Amino acid sequence: MKPIHLALMTGIALGVLGAAPASAQSVLNIALQDDPDTLDPATNWSFVGRHVLQSLCDKLVDIDAEGQIAPMLATSWEWSDDSKMLTFKLREGVTFHDGEPFNAEAVKYNLERALTMEISRRKAEISSIDSVEAVDEHTVQITLKEPSVPLLAALSDRAGMMISPKAGEELGENFTSSPVCSGPYKFVEHVAQDRIVLEKFADYYNAGDYHFDQLVFRGMPDSNVRLLNLRSGQMDLIERLAATDVASVKSESNLAVSPVVGLGYYGITFDIGGEGANLDIAQKQAVREAFSLAIDRNAINQVVFEGQFATGNQPFPPSSFYYDKDNPVPERDVEAARAKMQEAGVDEVELELLVPTDPERQQVAQIIQAMVGEIGIKMEIKPTELMTLLDIARQGKFQAHLVGWSGRVDPDLNITPMLACGAAGNDAHYCNEELDAVLAEARAVADPETRKAKYKEAVEILLHDLPIVYLYHSQWIFAHNAKLQGFNPYPDGIIRLVGVTMAE
Structure with missing residues (x-):
């Protein structure tokens, strides 16, 4: 049963949409999980920002x-x-x-x-x-x-x-307020926490393969709200359909589901070296190991995602060529977790976990809260708007957070941007020079088998240090109006609209 506040949120969301721009001949309305942080490719860090930037800024x-x-x-x-x-x-x-x-x-x-x-x-x-x-x-x-x-x-x-x-040059750090790129769509407006509007760029070199005059992106953190807006016709395409809604959407003739296995991961990142670090967690590896051992990853997948995701314990999914099969996803082991707590010399640890406000990650956090509670880790869940969470994390003013990484086609990019010493995305403020050296060696060779051996070394270091406790690997699940033709999801989870049309 849906909580009462969801109905209120839905009513608000549907009401706001009545103010959407409608001046273009054809408008594609897209619901994203969040509102992007910036629309400057150099400064953007949010995944949802990549959806907008894909249509705004062409890449090499x-x-x-x-x-x-x-x-x-x-x-x-x-x-x-x-x-x-x-x-x-x-x-x-x-x-x-x-x-x-x-x-x-x-x-x-x-x-x-x-x-x-x-x-x-x-x-x-x-x-x-x-x-x-x-x-x-x-x-x-x-x-x-x-x-x-x-x-x-x-x-x-x-x-x-x-x-x-x-x-x-003219805008400098304010470029995000009026971005100018060379993609198939150009910037019109960004109303924070409401909408981003792009319009077709007539002089784009491949303009004939883009069939909408205007794109309107809206951030909707609640997956139920996104789906209700799709069902009502307010949205044409939504990202991250909840796994629990896939079966019902598939049964609706006017809607369609388009899933694709992703490249990234979700996990708990601990603040190891930042000013907000919990010292029992940051300085005692055994406590982090106990935390990981207390988690039943398969139960999370079954309960929250109806088994549609893949459990994980590494920066790459088990299906990846670079996954270290000698270190498979561990089973839950409460006794071993308690032994690790004793090894660390602690009976209880209090931990604050920042969690984005979407229902799925809140549910994941609640399950983990119950599991680690059995070994003496009293975890407080603090729901936090994603952009605020990321800002807090970059400053190192947190103890732990539950955030995902969308993944990249090269394995190095699932580790280095988050865990290399001094990296901009290193929320953990973690630094291991041995890890950095191994990653540097892996980047220097093109042969896949040689690189695989190096990433095995990297994974072994990460599974010992555990700055991130990896949990699962998601599918990118899109849902859309069945009249939307030619939409194909890509493994990076980014919306691409080349060749996409809306049937009459």
Whole structure:
């Protein structure tokens, strides 16, 4: 049975939608789980922001439906023999939304901005870059400090998104207020906690494959509210349909479900070195190990997700080539967990867990709360709006949080941005120089088997230190109006609208 407050939330959500812009000939209404933090590729950190930026800002490269690197603004690329130089050939005839030309100088500007901008969150992702040279108008040469195979994959995400240098210079850190890129849609407005509106860019080089005049994105943290808005016709496409709703939506002829297995993970991140750290957790590895042993990951999957997700204990799902099968997902072991608490010399530990406000993660947290409570870990759940949570975490003013990572096609990018010493996304404020050295060795080789052995070493370090207790790997489940044709989900979970139409 739904709680009473949900009905109120639903009424509010449906009422607000009456104010949606309707000036375009065809509008696609999309419900996201949250409102994005920023619309600047250099500073954005939220997953939902990537949905909007995908339609707003083209990248040097993208991925295809199989997760392989594909051309976008770069039509081809080539590595040097020593993997320390990457050369791109750029697409010709591309313009930014302000009419400025896209060229090699624009690429140089964007990469240097991402590396030097004080508030950039892309620094760690492309820190291997030593210099960028515009060889000619449509050729860019990137020289690396050391071999770094994951760089290409990093450029298939926000680090590879190109903004107009003119707008970037004029707006500086305020670029997010009026972003100018070169994607199929251009920015109209962002009303915080309400809507983001984009309109079709007529001069886009592939404009004929984009069929909506306007996109309206809305943040709706409650999955029930998103689904109710889809059923009412207020929304055309929603992300992260609750696993428990899949069967009922499939039975409705006017709706459709489109799932895809994701690349990322969900887990509990502990503050190890930040000012808000709980010292019993941060300084006593045995307590973190006890916490992990007390959790029944399969029960979480069955109860919250009806078995549709994959249980996990590593940065990669068990289906990944890089998953270490010698360290499988552990069974719950309460006695072993209690023994670890005794080893740590503690009977009880109080822990505050920040959890985003969506019902699924709240339910996951409640199950974990009951499980770890059996071994003396008294966990307080603190529901926190996602952007506020991320800001608190970046400052290190928390004890633990339950947040996911959407995943990347290169395994390095499921570890380094969150756990490398000093990385911008290192909420744990964790630093292990041995881990950093292993990851550096893995980045230097292209051979998959050699890299796999290195990531096994990395996983063994992480399973000992446990700055993150990995829990499960989700499917990205989209639901949409059955008239929406040509929508295909990608393994990174990002909405792509090329070729998508709405049948009459």
